[in-house]
Amino acid sequence: MLARYVKIRDTIKMVAAVEDLLPRPTTHRQIVQLVTKPEALDSVCVRLQSEEGNLADVRLLFVAVHAKFPATAHHLSPSAQIVHSPAFESAVVKLLSDRSLISDEEEAVAQFAGLTDSAQETPKKVDFGTETLRHAKRPRLVTVIKYIDLLRMIPPTSNKCELLFSQCKLVFNPLRSSMLPANFEMLVFLRPNRELWDFTSLVGYNESADDDEEMQSRHSYEPSHSL
Template sequence: MFTRVLSLYNKKFSMVALLVAGNCATNRRIATLMELPLVGCASHRYNLAVNRYLAAYEPELAAVNSLMVQLRHVNNAAELAKYTDLKPIKRNVTRWWSTFEMMRRYKNIRDLIRQVDAVEEFIPTGATHKNLLELLEELKKLDSLCTRLQGESVSMSDVRVLFDQVADDNRDMASHLRPCAKIVHCPVFTVVLLKIENNFKLTATEARSVQRFVVDPPASSGKGKERSSSDNANEILGGGKQVRASGAASATYNDLAKVLPLTSNTVERLFSQCKFILTLQRSCMLSANFEM
């Protein structure tokens, strides 16, 4: 099937160097059958880690969700609408960001909810409410990292620094964010790409894993590489001096090994757009003729 899709666009299987997709079991199995390395989507991996972190707060989150469900009932919604235009938001258990939105909405309308007598018994109080407010502050921090991961300029080194910091701060998330986590399909390949990006020397085993990326070295111009004016800013933002490699890589690698996409967000957005455009009225349209 994969080969057939490639043929529609005059592409060959030999042109495929790697896969970038979510870390689900299906994608890992496909990568194994195709004998291709899978670079797991950083956003997908991060979302799974956040869901694991939220599991410890499930009783409190379930209470807020029950409150939101009650507020969405017709009579209660009409009563709440007398005091605010903000609508109650339920969470989607498969999308942690919806939990974040639900929590923000809960904080914004909590005082007004007390005006709705029918839901008074569902309003969290005491220690539960305090825990929810603390969780909301943590979710704000986690959301900022999630947004950063979706940026086009983020590098593999940036992702590794962010993941390591989050794993150190939240042990529950470490099982998904560590370099050798079970969810990672090709941990050695991922580490090698990180070394190539930072011009670290590879071992013989590591070099074999990226043999397909080796290219002929460019002709030397005889001029030394000047230090970029942004290096100092990067070091400051990184919180310290960058680690220097013990030796330069002995081979030259394709630029793809340094700039490959770390998330499948762009493709997923494309599929979402196609879903709205390729409706039942256009179901007979061939994929080769579909344009965005």
Template sequence: MVQRYIRIRSDIKKVEAVEELIPTGAKHRKLLVLFDHLKKFDSVCKRLQRDETDMAEVRLMFDALLTEYPVMAEHLRPTAKVVHTPTFESGVVKVITGAILSPAEELALKRFEVVQAAGKKRKKDEEDYASVLLRTGGKPRNQVSGGRSGRSAAYKPLAKLVPPTSNTVERLFSQCKLVLTPQRRGMHAARFEQLAFLRVNRGMWNVSTVASVDTEQNE
């Protein structure tokens, strides 16, 4: 709506019937500032709906929004109430970015850990000082990850493919907007839920499925 107003404002001024309703200069400038904020949120919402968006990218975007809009911390911070398993999600983000996990995060991702052969473990133990410095970012071995050895366990590639909940939720909201058109505003909530459910799971049914259900109900 704001975008549409900005686009047609110059034409609205030519209509005498609505001339008094046009926002003044100060209000118009506020709308322009608001539109800039809305564009940022819209770009993030669209990015969240992409299939290739991983949890690390989501965390990066949410942290950026928190920096600019601290009021959203209750909903977007890593430990928000809507996050079911904060330790697991933070662990997945660290696996994707290559950071060292905390003991609690390692425990949460234990099922994704790759068991290394004894020979490979022995080879890693024989790393020289220069290799350790390069791998740990210049930190001494005893200073990495709270005094631990600094070695990070290897995890299955599947851990990096865990989809963010926000992807599915954002797509669901967009699909609901397509279903809830102005002509359907008076629809019963239960019927709207059925239509939204069918649209989200479109790949699990077809015309034959609908016909078979209709036949069973008529019998």
């Protein structure tokens, strides 16, 4: 409603019947600020709904919103109460930004550490004097800890989870209230992964399942031989 008022204000000023009802200039400026400020938040919300981006991008957006709207610090700061593990999140953000980690952050992602990578060259056979001089001039070897790519694949938002829950509501409608849990789980799994399967793959799955059931029933009816 406020956005509509700002849009048509210049036009309604020409209507004598409502001219006295228009807000004063100071009030009008406050209304314009109320209309323009949410535009920045709306752009951030639209960006968060995108499938692109990572935790570093989201943290950068939150920092910008915090700087523009200080009242959001309680909810958007890296140490907010909603953040389950601030050290872990900070470590992932720094890894995505190629920055070094502190001790607490290294401990938080220690389970995701891969093989250590060190820039070592293949040693060549040289004489004792050359090796002595080379060893004295050799810089200290810095061991770089590499982490598995799973950390970089962590989704920054819960959009996919919320979409999955919405799809569950579509699948589990009143007409399917008597559906077996196994069938419901299969439908919920197949729907989000629609691009990974087709009709032929389902036919092959059903045939293999029928063969397994036939083999199980055949073994169950075989007479037992006593020793």
